[in-house]
């Protein structure tokens with residue numbers, strides 16, 4: 001019985017697919033070897049291709065396309081990730097429990113960053129996503145009032161614990177931004193409380209007298 005052209009084509013495709021599946025490893029290795037041997041040629045080819053296809057392609061490859069896709073499909077993506085979460089809820093909760101157990105310090109730092117952000121957003125002042133650790137790094141792990149070197153990790157009941165301070169407190173309308181945050185030791189932070197604007201109060205004068 002003669003096959004129709006369409007049937008023959010489909011069979012050919014199926015055969016090729018099966019072959020590819022059974023030779024996937026060989027093909028990958030071959031490709032890798034080929035790439036290694038032809039690196040220069042390939043770079044040159046790519047360069048020419050990008051040059052002749054203009055800046056549009058270049059821009060699109062700069063993550064621009066991904067960003068645009070994210071903006072345009074935000075709702076869809078959120079819905080999909082929500083659906084994925086609920087479908088795999090048990091597994092994901094177990095994974096995150098496990099992660100928290102294995103990374104207690106990171107988890108605490110993340111929770112603190114998140115709750116600061118929630119507070120700032122609730123108060124509807126300016127905010128940006130901030131990692132306390134970045135601010136501490138910026139301030140050189142030194143308290144911006146007394147100049148002492150703080151611990152690298154927050155410890156309850158330790159006055160040298162690093163704390164993220166809002167220079168103008170959130171309570172007074174200060175924004176949750178890099179510019180409005182600084183590292184204070186727990187001792188200075190406790191004394192600063194919600195004084196505004198911060199100036200050389202008796203506390204700072206005492207500290208400075210003690211240091212000299």
Ligand SMILES: [Zn+2]
Pocket residue numbers: 143144145146147148184185186187188189
């Ligand atoms: Zn201090």
